[in-house]
Amino acid sequence: xxxxxxxxxxxxxxxxxxxxxxxxxxxxxxxxxxxxxxxxxxxxxxxxxxxxxxxxxxxxxxxxxxxxxxxxxxxxxxxxxxxxxxxxxxxxxxxxxxxxxxxxxxxxxxxxxxxxxxxxxxxxxxxxxxxxxxxxxxxxxxxxxxxxxxxxxxxxxxxxxxxxxxxxxxxxxxxxxxxxxxxxxxxxxxxxxxxxxxxxx
Amino acid sequence: xxxxxxxxxxxxxxxxxxxxxxxxxxxxxxxxxxxxxxxxxxxxxxxxxxxxxxxxxxxx
Numbered sequence: 001x002x003x004x005x006x007x008x009x010x011x012x013x014x015x016x017x018x019x020x021x022x023x024x025x026x027x028x029x030x031x032x033x034x035x036x037x038x039x040x041x042x043x044x045x046x047x048x049x050x051x052x053x054x055x056x057x058x059x060x061x062x063x064x065x066x067x068x069x070x071x072x073x074x075x076x077x078x079x080x081x082x083x084x085x086x087x088x089x090x091x092x093x094x095x096x097x098x099x100x101x102x103x104x105x106x107x108x109x110x111x112x113x114x115x116x117x118x119x120x121x122x123x124x125x126x127x128x129x130x131x132x133x134x135x136x137x138x139x140x141x142x143x144x145x146x147x148x149x150x151x152x153x154x155x156x157x158x159x160x161x162x163x164x165x166x167x168x169x170x171x172x173x174x175x176x177x178x179x180x181x182x183x184x185x186x187x188x189x190x191x192x193x194x195x196x197x198x199x200x201x
Numbered sequence: 202x203x204x205x206x207x208x209x210x211x212x213x214x215x216x217x218x219x220x221x222x223x224x225x226x227x228x229x230x231x232x233x234x235x236x237x238x239x240x241x242x243x244x245x246x247x248x249x250x251x252x253x254x255x256x257x258x259x260x261x
Contacts, residue, residue, distance in 0.1 A: 073206070077259075082251045095229075097206050101213060101254035108209030 006063060007034035013059050013088045016081060021176050023078065024118035024126065028059040032116075032144065032170050036190055037063045040112060040142050043192065048111035051075065051137060053103055053130050058085030058096065060114045065094040072096045075106050104129050106137055113138030119146045128156065135160050140194050144170070147187035157193055164192045202252050203230045212238035212245075213254050219245070 010030035019025035037060065040046050046069045052061035055074030062085075065072045074096055076082055082098045089096040117130035127145065134141040135157055145153060147167060154162055170186040172179075204221075212219055219236040226232055236245040236252060246253050246260075253260060 073209070077255065079248075079251065079253055079255075079260075083249060086250060097202055098251050099202070099206065099210070099254065100251055102256075102259075105211075105213045105254060106209075107211055107216075 001067060003034050003038040006037065006066065007031050009066060009092065010034055010059060010063055012092060013057060013062060014084055014091075015057055017084065018080075019175055020078070022122050024122055025056060025078070025081065026172055026175055027057060028116045028144075029171055030059070032168070032188070033059045033063050035168060036060065036114065036116075036142050036144065037067055039190065039192070040064075040114060040140075041067045043140075045112045045140050045142070045192075049073075049109070050112045050114060051106065051108075051110040053106065053113060053115040053133055054117050055085060055098065056081050056116075058082075058088045058098070060116060061085070061096045061098075062089050062092055062094055064112075064114055065089075065096050066092065069112075073108075073110070074098045075101060075103060077102050103133050106133050108137060110138050111140065113141040113143075115141070116144040119149075121146075131156055134193070135195070140192065143191050143193065145189050145191065147189055149189060150191075153191060153193075160193050160195045162191050162193050165189055202247060202250055206252070210236065210252060210254070212241055212243065213256060214238065214241045214243060217241075 007030050015027035016025045046067045049071045050064040050069040052074040055061045061074035113134040118126040120127045170188045217240050223234040234247045
């Protein structure tokens with residue numbers, strides 16, 4: 001499937017009803033989700049089990065399943081968001097499982113973790129449990145971070161390493177009252193992280 | 202939730218195994234029921250197909 005087609009498909013994914021600012025519940029824009037997923041797909045990382053940490057309304061999880069992942073599980077601590085995620089999966093006709101828990105409690109093993117964690121803009125350090133959990137349960141992780149996070153992430157994930165990363169834009173629609181513009185373009189970075197022992201390039 | 206999700210589910214308090222109790226299911230998955238930890242004597246609900254593993258004080 002072409003990236004553009006995936007993006008159009010993911011436009012159907014419904015967003016949060018009442019986003020919680022402390023959880024940074026911004027819906028991942030379909031253009032960014034399609035970009036990350038296409039990147040992962042081309043690297044051959046969407047064949048096996050995929051976990052979406054902090055899946056919210058299921059954008060990345062659903063996209064991963066659309067692209068053919070064998071098994072996809074989405075985790076989030078907000079039951080209301082997961083209700084919407086379930087509806088979204090049904091609407092797009094894919095089978096994705098969802099589980100409601102604190103992200104630190106995620107167990108099991110996935111070949112690939114995809115996530116758009118909170119950036120820690122509201123509650124400092126809120127991206128850390130996501131990175132820690134991703135390192136614990138996944139072999140390969142695709143994660144979206146604020147532009148300029150490279151040095152921090154690199155250090156935090158040791159001994160895992162970033163094999164590739166790139167800069168891209170992230171349109172964010174007016175979601176909370178303190179937003180001044182209708183749409184603001186946020187510069188973000190997408191990282192591909194592997195545990196050192198199974199690094200393949 | 203599907204039954205094979207049980208292999209990654211654990212009690213969030215003691216990390217022990219959980220006992221699945223199904224009250225409603227269709228051919229594909231479990232719609233509602235509970236997950237029970239005998240060690241902590243705690244129940245975790247499955248509602249609309251989604252297991253809620255948040256500790257009781259964080260549930261709505």
